[in-house]
Amino acid sequence: MSSITFQKVTKQYSKAGESKTVIDAVDLLIDDGEFTVFVGPSGCGKSTMLRMVAGLESITDGELLFDGERVNMLSPSERGIGMVFQSYALYPHMSVRDNIGFPLRMAGKLSKAEMKNAIDDVADMLEIEHLLEHKPGQLSGGQRQRVAIGRALVRKPRVFLLDEPLSNLDTALRVRMRLQLAEYHKKLGCTIIYVTHDQTEAMTLADKVVVLNGGHIEQVGSPRELYESPATRFVAEFIGSPKMNLLNAKVMSLSPSVAMLSVLGVPLSIETDTRGLVPGQTLSLGLRPEDLALGPAGGIAGQVMEREYMGPESLLYLSVREDSEPLLVRCPGSTEVGKDERVHVQINPERCYLFDDQGRAIPRSVMPSKRAVNSQAFAE
Amino acid sequence: MVNEKVAGALNALGQADTRRFLARMAWLYLFLLVLATVTLGVFCVAFVASLKEDALTNPTELSINQLQPSSWKGAWSLGNAGADDAWFGGLAPGREVVFEVTYANQSLEQLVEPVVKIPKRRSSIAQPSAPEVSAQVAVGSLQLLRENAQVLYDEVSGTKVTPRQGVSRTWRFTLHHRGATPFDQVPMVIEVPKGQVLIESTLPASRIERRGRVASWRNVVPGLLTYVFGNYVRVIDDARSLTTGDSLFMSWTFNSFFIAVFKVVLTLIIACLGGYALARFQFPGSRLIFYTMLFSMMVPGQVLFISNYLVFRDIGLLNTPWAVITAVVASAQVLIMKQFFEGIPREIEEAAIVDGANPFTILTTIFLPLSRPALASVTILGFQGAWNDFFWPLVVLTSPAESYTLPVGLLSLRNVYGIAGDWGMILAGSFLSTIPVLLIFIFFQRYFVENDTSSAVKG
Amino acid sequence: MSATSSHRSFYGLILVAPFLVTLLVFFVYALIRALVYSFTDYNLFNEPEFVGLENFLGILKDKLFVTAFFNTVLFAVIVTSLQTLLALGLAVVIGGNFFGKQFFRVAFYVPSILSSAAVTLVFIWFYQNNGFLNGFLSDLVSHRRSLWILIAGFIFWWIALVAIYALRGRAVNWFDPALLLLSGFLSLLLCWGLSGSEFTTAEEAVVSVNWLGTQEYFGPLPRTMWAIVLQNIFTTVPTFMLLFLAGVQGIPKDLYEAATIDGASRWRQFLHITVPQLAPVTYVVVTFGVIGTLQMFDQVALMGEAAPLESRVTLAYYVYHSAFPPGGQPHVGIASASALILAAITLAVVYLQKLMGVREKANG
Numbered sequence A: 001m002s003s004i005t006f007q008k009v010t011k012q013y014s015k016a017g018e019s020k021t022v023i024d025a026v027d028l029l030i031d032d033g034e035f036t037v038f039v040g041p042s043g044c045g046k047s048t049m050l051r052m053v054a055g056l057e058s059i060t061d062g063e064l065l066f067d068g069e070r071v072n073m074l075s076p077s078e079r080g081i082g083m084v085f086q087s088y089a090l091y092p093h094m095s096v097r098d099n100i101g102f103p104l105r106m107a108g109k110l111s112k113a114e115m116k117n118a119i120d121d122v123a124d125m126l127e128i129e130h131l132l133e134h135k136p137g138q139l140s141g142g143q144r145q146r147v148a149i150g151r152a153l154v155r156k157p158r159v160f161l162l163d164e165p166l167s168n169l170d171t172a173l174r175v176r177m178r179l180q181l182a183e184y185h186k187k188l189g190c191t192i193i194y195v196t197h198d199q200t201e202a203m204t205l206a207d208k209v210v211v212l213n214g215g216h217i218e219q220v221g222s223p224r225e226l227y228e229s230p231a232t233r234f235v236a237e238f239i240g241s242p243k244m245n246l247l248n249a250k251v252m253s254l255s256p257s258v259a260m261l262s263v264l265g266v267p268l269s270i271e272t273d274t275r276g277l278v279p280g281q282t283l284s285l286g287l288r289p290e291d292l293a294l295g296p297a298g299g300i301a302g303q304v305m306e307r308e309y310m311g312p313e314s315l316l317y318l319s320v321r322e323d324s325e326p327l328l329v330r331c332p333g334s335t336e337v338g339k340d341e342r343v344h345v346q347i348n349p350e351r352c353y354l355f356d357d358q359g360r361a362i363p364r365s366v367m368p369s370k371r372a373v374n375s376q377a378f379a380e
Numbered sequence B: 001m002v003n004e005k006v007a008g009a010l011n012a013l014g015q016a017d018t019r020r021f022l023a024r025m026a027w028l029y030l031f032l033l034v035l036a037t038v039t040l041g042v043f044c045v046a047f048v049a050s051l052k053e054d055a056l057t058n059p060t061e062l063s064i065n066q067l068q069p070s071s072w073k074g075a076w077s078l079g080n081a082g083a084d085d086a087w088f089g090g091l092a093p094g095r096e097v098v099f100e101v102t103y104a105n106q107s108l109e110q111l112v113e114p115v116v117k118i119p120k121r122r123s124s125i126a127q128p129s130a131p132e133v134s135a136q137v138a139v140g141s142l143q144l145l146r147e148n149a150q151v152l153y154d155e156v157s158g159t160k161v162t163p164r165q166g167v168s169r170t171w172r173f174t175l176h177h178r179g180a181t182p183f184d185q186v187p188m189v190i191e192v193p194k195g196q197v198l199i200e201s202t203l204p205a206s207r208i209e210r211r212g213r214v215a216s217w218r219n220v221v222p223g224l225l226t227y228v229f230g231n232y233v234r235v236i237d238d239a240r241s242l243t244t245g246d247s248l249f250m251s252w253t254f255n256s257f258f259i260a261v262f263k264v265v266l267t268l269i270i271a272c273l274g275g276y277a278l279a280r281f282q283f284p285g286s287r288l289i290f291y292t293m294l295f296s297m298m299v300p301g302q303v304l305f306i307s308n309y310l311v312f313r314d315i316g317l318l319n320t321p322w323a324v325i326t327a328v329v330a331s332a333q334v335l336i337m338k339q340f341f342e343g344i345p346r347e348i349e350e351a352a353i354v355d356g357a358n359p360f361t362i363l364t365t366i367f368l369p370l371s372r373p374a375l376a377s378v379t380i381l382g383f384q385g386a387w388n389d390f391f392w393p394l395v396v397l398t399s400p401a402e403s404y405t406l407p408v409g410l411l412s413l414r415n416v417y418g419i420a421g422d423w424g425m426i427l428a429g430s431f432l433s434t435i436p437v438l439l440i441f442i443f444f445q446r447y448f449v450e451n452d453t454s455s456a457v458k459g
Numbered sequence C: 001m002s003a004t005s006s007h008r009s010f011y012g013l014i015l016v017a018p019f020l021v022t023l024l025v026f027f028v029y030a031l032i033r034a035l036v037y038s039f040t041d042y043n044l045f046n047e048p049e050f051v052g053l054e055n056f057l058g059i060l061k062d063k064l065f066v067t068a069f070f071n072t073v074l075f076a077v078i079v080t081s082l083q084t085l086l087a088l089g090l091a092v093v094i095g096g097n098f099f100g101k102q103f104f105r106v107a108f109y110v111p112s113i114l115s116s117a118a119v120t121l122v123f124i125w126f127y128q129n130n131g132f133l134n135g136f137l138s139d140l141v142s143h144r145r146s147l148w149i150l151i152a153g154f155i156f157w158w159i160a161l162v163a164i165y166a167l168r169g170r171a172v173n174w175f176d177p178a179l180l181l182l183s184g185f186l187s188l189l190l191c192w193g194l195s196g197s198e199f200t201t202a203e204e205a206v207v208s209v210n211w212l213g214t215q216e217y218f219g220p221l222p223r224t225m226w227a228i229v230l231q232n233i234f235t236t237v238p239t240f241m242l243l244f245l246a247g248v249q250g251i252p253k254d255l256y257e258a259a260t261i262d263g264a265s266r267w268r269q270f271l272h273i274t275v276p277q278l279a280p281v282t283y284v285v286v287t288f289g290v291i292g293t294l295q296m297f298d299q300v301a302l303m304g305e306a307a308p309l310e311s312r313v314t315l316a317y318y319v320y321h322s323a324f325p326p327g328g329q330p331h332v333g334i335a336s337a338s339a340l341i342l343a344a345i346t347l348a349v350v351y352l353q354k355l356m357g358v359r360e361k362a363n364g
C-alpha cells in the first residue's frame, strides 16, 4: 500500500520537432488505500496519467512519488504495481494458471509450490479455480476480466491500476463487476487508480474522483462534493445523469447576498456571493433535471417535445424557446402530461448553480449540499 | 436423321441454363487438366526419360522397359541370384546367374548361335580404378532351350519397322564369378549376324547397336531398384570424389542440408531480433535502418558479390559452408517479422513489462509463441530459398567438388556428363535434388500459398 | 530522455545489432566497395588503381555488353508482359473458385518452387536436338492429317449444329459452351472412326530445330533466349495465375451485377471492372516479374557450353563472367561498373512502378 504524489507532472509528445502537451503540470495527492477514479472525456489524458504511474510512459517534467519516494526512473516492475488493461491483455497462448503465474515467474523469487499456492489463493478469491487450465480464448468477457485482475493482484502490488476495465462488458455484467471491484478493494485495502469515462462508475466506486479535461485537473473530490458543488461548469455538466440544464441568466440587480436574475424572462432571486458580479452580466444558470418540478403556473413555461417514460420516473424534454436547447425535467413516472402539452416549471432557488463566463462556479452563501443526494441520479 | 436425334438428345438434357452450366464446367475442368498437363507434363516426360538407360533415345516414347513388370521380374531374380539382393543386385564371388535370350530370324539356317561377351571397358567412367569385370566373370556355354517354328516379329532399322514372319530359338547360359571382388555391375554384349533379331531376354537390352547386330546390357545383375532407377543409383554411386572416393552427390546433399538448416536458424535469429526491434523500439537510427533494409531488397546480388567474396577470401572461409551460411542480409525476413509483430496488441507487451519481463523474455515467451505462422513461413520459405540458391554458392564454392551444394553440383554434373550425352544421369540428379523441397511443399502447402496471397493483398 | 525511453533505446540497439551488422557488412560496405571498384582497375590480387570512367566507357564499347544489355532488357519486357497477360487471361477464364482447387494448386505451384538449377537442366534436356521438344513436334507433323481432320471436323460440326438450331427456329449463341463441347466430342468421334484408314496415316517427319546451340535470331532475341523465355513463362505463369485467381475471387460480385444491369458487354466489364480491381495484384506480379527477370542468371550459367555465349548472355551473367572469366584475368572494375548499370536499371524500374502505382491509386 502506498500514497502517490504528482508534483507538477507534465507529459509532452514530440513528433517531427513539434511537441504537444498532453498532461500539463498536474498536482495531485492520492492517499494510501484510497480508491481513486480518473474520469473525463475521451482524449483528456486519463490513460496517460495512469501509464505514467505504471512507468509505461516516461514523465517529461515534474516528480512522481510513491510514499514520498521519487519513482520517475524506476521501471514498471520495480514500482510494485499491478495493472489491468482495457483489452485485458491476457497472453493468448498461456493457460489461465500460467497467465496469473507469469508475474511470479518473472520475479523468480518463489518456489514452485509457493507459486502454486499464490495462484490458487488469487483464483479462490476471484472464483476462477475451475478455469485455471483453460486458455483465455475459451473464457467469457467477465471471466477474462477476473483473470486479468488476478494476474495484477498475484504479486500483491502496492498500487493497483485499472484502465477502463469494464468498458468491454455488457451492462449487467458491468454492474456486477463494479460491485465486486468495490468488494475486492474493501478486502485488500490497496491503493487503486481506476480510469473510466463513465461517470456512473466513477461515482459508485470512488473514494476520490479526479475529473480531467484537456490535460489538466478540473476538480478533485468525493463523488458527493462533485455532484453537489461542482467547481466548474465542465464538472457540473460532466457529473450527473441526465445532464444538467444550462440556461443563460442575466444579472438584473445585486444586493450583497442576493442576485436578481432574469432567466428566459422569468425573474429569479438567488442567494449568492455577489462580489465580482455586475448588473447586466450574463451568467450560466445550472439546473439539474431532478431539481426541477412541474407546477401549476408561473415559473418557466414550455411545451413538451418528448416524453421518455421509464417506469418510476419520466424525463420531459421541454422546448422553452425556439433557439435554445430543450430543458430536461425529471418527474415521477405517474405524472400525467402528454406530448405538446404546455407546462410550467418551478425553479427552486436553493438548488441552482451559477457559473461565470469562464465556467467557474460562483460560490453560494447557501450551499445546495444541505439537501439529500438523489440516489437515483446514478442509476444506470 | 442423325442430326435430329442429336438435337433431340440436346433437348432432353433439359433447360438451356443447366445444360450450359454443365458444359461450362466440362470446359473448365478440361482446361484445368490441359493446364496441369502442360505444367507437370514436362516433368513427367523428363522423369520417364530419367528412368531410361539413355534419356535421349525415342524421347516421346513413354512405355519403356523400366516400367514393364516382366523386366521387373527379371531384374528381381537376377539380383537375387547374383548377390542375394533383389533390390540392388550385384554379383558376389562364386555366384552364378542364369540368363536366357530368344532370337528370331526368317529361316532356321539363318538363325545362328549368338556370341556372348563381357566387354573390356570399365563399368564406370568416373571410376578409372575400378577392377575389370571381364577378367573375373566367365560366360558359360550356350544351351539351346526351345525352338519355335512360327513367330511374328518386327525388324527395326532406324525408324523403319518391318513386320516379319520366321522362326525363333531360345538359348540359356550362365555368368559365373570366378574372382574375389564383388561387383555392383556386370556389363554384357551379345553379337549376332545381321537380320537376326533379339525378341526376348531375361532382362531387356540397354541398347541395340550396329543395326541390330550388337545388343548390350549396362548391367545384367541389377536388382529391381537398380534396374528401374538405374540412373538414380548411378548418380549417387558413380560420381565420386577424386581424393576421398566418397559419393559426390551425397556430399552435395549433406552440404545443402547443412547450409540450409544453419542459414534458416541464423535468418530466424536475425529476423526475430531485428523485426522486434524495428516493430517496437525507437532508437537512434531506427528509421535509417528501416529504409536501408527496404533499399537492400531492390539491389541485385551482382552488385554485392565481389566485395562479399573478398570478405570471405580475407578471412579464409572460401569453399566452406560458412561462407554460404553467414552471408545473409535477411531484409525480407526482418520485414515479415516486423509486420507480424506490429499486429500483436501493444497492451499485451505492456502487460508483460508491468509483470517484470525484459525485452528478451517478452520476445521469447510472448511474441515468438504468438508468431508461429510467421515463423513457419520464414522457416519454410527460407529453407526453400537456401536449398535452391545458386548464384552465391557458385561464387564461393569453387573447389574441391565435395564442397558444392546440390545446385552447383548439378552444374558440374551437367558439365561432366552432358558432353557424353548421359542425360539420364543429369535428369536423375535434378529430380533427386528436388525431393526435399517437394516434400516440404506437400506438407506445408498453405505457407507457400498464404505468403503469396498476403503479399498480393498488401501490394 | 527519461530512464524508460533510454532503456528502450538501448535494448532496441542490442536487438537490432545482428541484423545491423549483416546489413552493414554485406550490403552497405559491399555497395560502397562496388562503387569504388567501378572506377578502378582491379583483378582481385593487385592494388586497385583509379582509372576514372574508363570502365564505363570500356563496357559501352564492348559488343558482348551491348548484347547482354539488349538481351536482358528485352527478356525482362517480353517475359513480364507475356506472363502477366497469360496469367491474367487464364485466371479470368477460370474465373474464381472451383472444386478440387487443392489438387490443381499443387500442379500449378510445383514448377515455381523447384530450384532453377533442376528446372533448367530438365529444360536443356527438353531442348536437345534429339530431345523431347523436337520429338514431340515431329510426332505432331507426322500425324498432321489426323490433326487436320480433327480441326475440320470440329468446324463442320459446329456450323452444322448452329444451323440445326437456327433451322428449328431456336435462339442460338455461337459460343454456347455446350455446343462447342458437343462439336469437339463429335469431331473426336469422327477422327476415331477414320483411324486406320488412309486419311489418317502417319507420314515420316523429322523436326530438328537447334533450340540452344545457335546464334540465330528470332525477332529481337536470339533463339536461345526465346527458349529461356518459354521456360520462364512456363514456371511462373501458373503461380501468378493463382495470385490473379485470388484477386478475381476478391472482386465484389455486385460490381458485375450492376454493370450487367447497365448493359455493359463482358469485354467492357473485363476492361472496366476486372482489370482495375486487379491492379494491386498486377502491381505485385509485374514488380516481382521485372526484378526477377532483370537479374536472370541461373539459367544462363547452367546452359553452359550448350549455347554460344553471345546468344545467352545477360547483364547478370556478364558481371559474373567479367569477375570470374574461365581461365582469364578477373576484371573487377568492369564487373562492378556493369553491376551498377544493372542496379540502376532495376531501381529505375522500381521507381517507375512506384510512380504508376501511386497514379493508379489516385485514379481509383
Ligand SMILES: Nc1ncnc2c1ncn2[C@@H]1O[C@H](COP(=O)(O)OP(=O)(O)OP(=O)(O)O)[C@@H](O)[C@H]1O
Pocket: A013, A020, A022, A040, A041, A042, A043, A044, A045, A046, A047, A048, A049, A197
Ligand atoms: N504516442 C502518442 N503520441 C502523440 N500523442 C499521443 C500519444 N498517446 C496519446 N496521445 C495523445 O494524448 C492525449 C491523451 O491520450 P489518452 O490516451 O491519455 O486519452 P484518454 O483520456 O485515455 O482517452 P480515452 O478515454 O479515449 O482512452 C490524446 O489527445 C492523444 O491523442
Ligand SMILES: [Mg+2]
Pocket: A046, A047, A048, A163
Ligand atoms: Mg484511455
